[in-house]
Amino acid sequence: MKQNKQDTIIATRNISRAYTMGNMQVTALNHVTINIRRGEFAAIMGKSGSGKSTLLHQLGLLDTPTEGEIIIDGAEISGLSESEQTIFRLKKFGYVFQEYAILPELTALENVYLPAMALGLSQDECVTKGMDALEKVGLAERSDHRPREMSGGEQQRVAIARALINKPKILFADEPTANLDSISSKQILELFRALNQDTGQTILMVTHELEDADLVDRVIWLADGKVMEREE
Amino acid sequence: MTPITTELKVSAFLAYKFIVKGNRGTSALTILIMALAFVNLMFTTSVFDGMGDATEKQVIDTLYSNIVIEPKDDEVYIKNPDAVVKKIINVPGVIGTSAQYVTGATIAYEEKSGAWSIRAVDPDDEQTVSLVPDMMITGEYLSKYDRGEIIIGKEIAGGQGGSLEHISLGGVVVGDTVEVTFTNGVKREYRVKGIFDTNFIQSNQMAYITKKEIESVLGIHDMASQILVKTDTKGEEDRFLNQFVELGVHEDIKPWTVYAGIVATLTQSFNVLNTLTGAIGFFVAGVTIFIVIYVSTVSKRRQMGILRAIGIKESIIIRSYVFQAVFFAVCGCIAGLAIMFVILVPYFTKHPMVFPMGDVTLLIEQKAAIMRSAGLIISAAIAGLLPSWRAARETILDAIWGD
Ligand SMILES: Nc1ncnc2c1ncn2[C@@H]1O[C@H](COP(=O)(O)OP(=O)(O)O)[C@@H](O)[C@H]1O
Numbered sequence: 001m002k003q004n005k006q007d008t009i010i011a012t013r014n015i016s017r018a019y020t021m022g023n024m025q026v027t028a029l030n031h032v033t034i035n036i037r038r039g040e041f042a043a044i045m046g047k048s049g050s051g052k053s054t055l056l057h058q059l060g061l062l063d064t065p066t067e068g069e070i071i072i073d074g075a076e077i078s079g080l081s082e083s084e085q086t087i088f089r090l091k092k093f094g095y096v097f098q099e100y101a102i103l104p105e106l107t108a109l110e111n112v113y114l115p116a117m118a119l120g121l122s123q124d125e126c127v128t129k130g131m132d133a134l135e136k137v138g139l140a141e142r143s144d145h146r147p148r149e150m151s152g153g154e155q156q157r158v159a160i161a162r163a164l165i166n167k168p169k170i171l172f173a174d175e176p177t178a179n180l181d182s183i184s185s186k187q188i189l190e191l192f193r194a195l196n197q198d199t200g201q202t203i204l205m206v207t208h209e210l211e212d213a214d215l216v217d218r219v220i221w222l223a224d225g226k227v228m229e230r231e232e
Numbered sequence: 233m234t235p236i237t238t239e240l241k242v243s244a245f246l247a248y249k250f251i252v253k254g255n256r257g258t259s260a261l262t263i264l265i266m267a268l269a270f271v272n273l274m275f276t277t278s279v280f281d282g283m284g285d286a287t288e289k290q291v292i293d294t295l296y297s298n299i300v301i302e303p304k305d306d307e308v309y310i311k312n313p314d315a316v317v318k319k320i321i322n323v324p325g326v327i328g329t330s331a332q333y334v335t336g337a338t339i340a341y342e343e344k345s346g347a348w349s350i351r352a353v354d355p356d357d358e359q360t361v362s363l364v365p366d367m368m369i370t371g372e373y374l375s376k377y378d379r380g381e382i383i384i385g386k387e388i389a390g391g392q393g394g395s396l397e398h399i400s401l402g403g404v405v406v407g408d409t410v411e412v413t414f415t416n417g418v419k420r421e422y423r424v425k426g427i428f429d430t431n432f433i434q435s436n437q438m439a440y441i442t443k444k445e446i447e448s449v450l451g452i453h454d455m456a457s458q459i460l461v462k463t464d465t466k467g468e469e470d471r472f473l474n475q476f477v478e479l480g481v482h483e484d485i486k487p488w489t490v491y492a493g494i495v496a497t498l499t500q501s502f503n504v505l506n507t508l509t510g511a512i513g514f515f516v517a518g519v520t521i522f523i524v525i526y527v528s529t530v531s532k533r534r535q536m537g538i539l540r541a542i543g544i545k546e547s548i549i550i551r552s553y554v555f556q557a558v559f560f561a562v563c564g565c566i567a568g569l570a571i572m573f574v575i576l577v578p579y580f581t582k583h584p585m586v587f588p589m590g591d592v593t594l595l596i597e598q599k600a601a602i603m604r605s606a607g608l609i610i611s612a613a614i615a616g617l618l619p620s621w622r623a624a625r626e627t628i629l630d631a632i633w634g635d
């Protein structure tokens with residue numbers, strides 16, 4: 001038990017997220033309790049509308065649960081102020097969204113090193129780290145290209161490199177392959193797999209592709225905002 | 233905590249990239265709109281300043297020159313004006329003097345008559361302080377020993393399309409004889425030797441005869457109602473005033489501004505109008521800039537949400553938009569000034585506006601330009617601040633996925 005607890009990087013205790021729409025109450029998450037271990041590659045799966053994104057947003061500090069608590073790295077985070085959360089996200093989390101979500105005005109390299117720059121790194125450090133990250137996603141030679149000169153899969157890899165730049169404790173990805181063709185999708189998933197295996201990167205990924213389940217360590221199944229965990 | 237320099241660096245980096253790598257067309261349009269807002273703001277001011285400047289020039293060139301020396305309070309005339317002139321004529325910067333008599337008179341021609349002010353001058357001296365001798369439209373200016381001849385302004389003569397036709401003599405031409413009744417009752421007939429037009433309604437209501445002539449009318453010699461003094465610079469009248477006093481001039485010495493009551497009233501009404509149009513202009517410019525910046529920030533709402541999601545502080549994002557807005561405003565001001573100097577000023581120099589104080593061209597005062605640029609840049613900064621600040625208030629999820 002003790003061992004297990006130390007290994008937990010992120011845990012939730014009975015978190016719920018309800019939306020009030022007019023006089024209707026929508027419960028997107030319903031008393032969810034999960035543990036994600038350090039170095040784990042976990043997938044959140046379930047039907048559309050089952051609450052996958054909502055769960056990821058709570059864990060990634062992009063939203064606040066209406067009930068329950070979240071513990072990251074042993075610390076309860078509900079006490080963090082908004083700006084503390086911002087810094088937390090910058091230093092400890094990396095995000096990959098369904099849309100490529102990189103800035104069209106910046107080159108691949110600039111997009112990647114922006115979070116490092118915001119941490120106060122020098123230009124040289126930014127470039128070195130940015131190139132390293134681009135290397136990891138196999139786009140080092142495209143560093144000067146602007147997003148519009150790249151394919152969707154390449155843009156998504158730039159987003160992944162950006163997510164990795166500050167060596168995050170957890171990488172969050174919400175349906176990162178949903179907008180990609182099957183070849184690019186496979187590339188992205190293999191990249192995640194490799195990152196997890198080679199560097200022990202903790203990854204939490206929302207997906208609705210059933211075949212993705214084979215690639216990950218564990219699947220957290222959601223239905224109607226509730227967890228139905230089936231360990232492999 | 234990230235130090236402020238890091239924040240500024242990231243803000244500047246983002247602003248720079250958004251400007252340089254963003255949509256060129258949008259940037260150009262934004263700058264153009266800012267430039268037009270600036271021109272709109274500057275134009276009326278420049279016209280008013282141009283009117284003020286034209287009026288001042290007219291008052292100096294055709295009415296009072298730079299400095300006027302008058303008799304002491306309790307006296308009607310300066311006695312021995314030559315002695316006064318001798319004291320000041322060698323002061324560096326003094327380039328002319330004209331001692332003269334000023335008197336009221338009724339001038340009549342056929343059925344029509346009116347009361348005007350007549351100056352009696354030494355034509356040679358008058359050349360050194362006034363531009364009226366160069367502004368004859370028909371006939372000739374006086375010469376030193378002329379007797380029985382008079383020079384009148386266009387508004388006295390009438391028939392020249394002046395603004396005061398209804399109180400003029402109704403169309404006197406050179407060679408006509410007018411009857412002049414002086415304030416002491418003396419009545420003389422004068423041949424009109426010339427008619428002048430200064431373009432200035434005020435000086436066009438003057439008449440001139442020679443000193444010799446008036447001295448015979450008044451029966452006095454070596455006196456003057458005033459001495460006009462021309463200096464080579466404008467705006468340093470006080471320095472000359474002090475110097476004249478030191479040189480022993482005991483008469484009343486006044487700068488032209490004291491006589492320019494008309495300028496003062498005009499300037500005052502201009503200032504009121506100027507402030508009013510300025511305020512409206514600022515409001516319009518502010519709203520325009522606000523809309524332009526607002527539209528551009530609203531379209532970046534998602535982008536801002538994503539930046540916040542990956543941990544970029546709101547203040548960095550907001551500041552990057554303020555930087556952009558300020559950049560566009562600065563470019564707008566520069567472009568606006570270019571439009572003013574390259575297009576509008578040359579145009580109005582070629583085709584001046586005609587006003588009662590004469591031809592008016594645009595005058596761009598440095599102070600007005602600086603004030604208005606600063607105002608525009610500040611409005612732009614606020615316009616950049618508000619929408620991005622508002623957008624940063626909403627939740628990250630709403631910013632990225634909301635509608
Ligand atoms: N901002 C919101 N306001 C109201 N209801 C929401 C909002 N976001 C999500 N929901 C609802 O919560 C449920 C779960 O949504 P979501 O987590 O996006 O599902 P998934 O990602 O599994 O498709 C859905 O029923 C959705 O309609």
Ligand SMILES: [Mg+2]
Pocket residue numbers: 052053054
């Ligand atoms: Mg979803």
